[in-house]
Amino acid sequence: MADTFDLLVAEPAQRTEILIGYARVSTGGQKLDRQIDALTAVGCRRIFADKKSGKDDLRPELRACHAFLAAGDTLAVPALDRYARSHKDLVNMVG
Numbered sequence: 001m002a003d004t005f006d007l008l009v010a011e012p013a014q015r016t017e018i019l020i021g022y023a024r025v026s027t028g029g030q031k032l033d034r035q036i037d038a039l040t041a042v043g044c045r046r047i048f049a050d051k052k053s054g055k056d057d058l059r060p061e062l063r064a065c066h067a068f069l070a071a072g073d074t075l076a077v078p079a080l081d082r083y084a085r086s087h088k089d090l091v092n093m094v095g
Contacts, residue, residue: 016072019074020048020074021047021048022082023047024050037050
């Protein structure tokens, strides 16, 4: 029975404790500074930032962020709406 539960363990079982940050602003009036300061304060080693609309799939820094993440790293975002535009979008990206 214990083997069944082992299949449910997320890979990797050990986190690296490395935080990678992602920030995004979508309008000219918004500033990245506050988001970057918050990500720096929690200890992000690397921060990726886009100045693009969330509806735009062509967010180069988000793609670079996903490529940079290694197994066990933790992605930190200042707010979920900075990462994904909707619940459906969030589920697709995490998947």
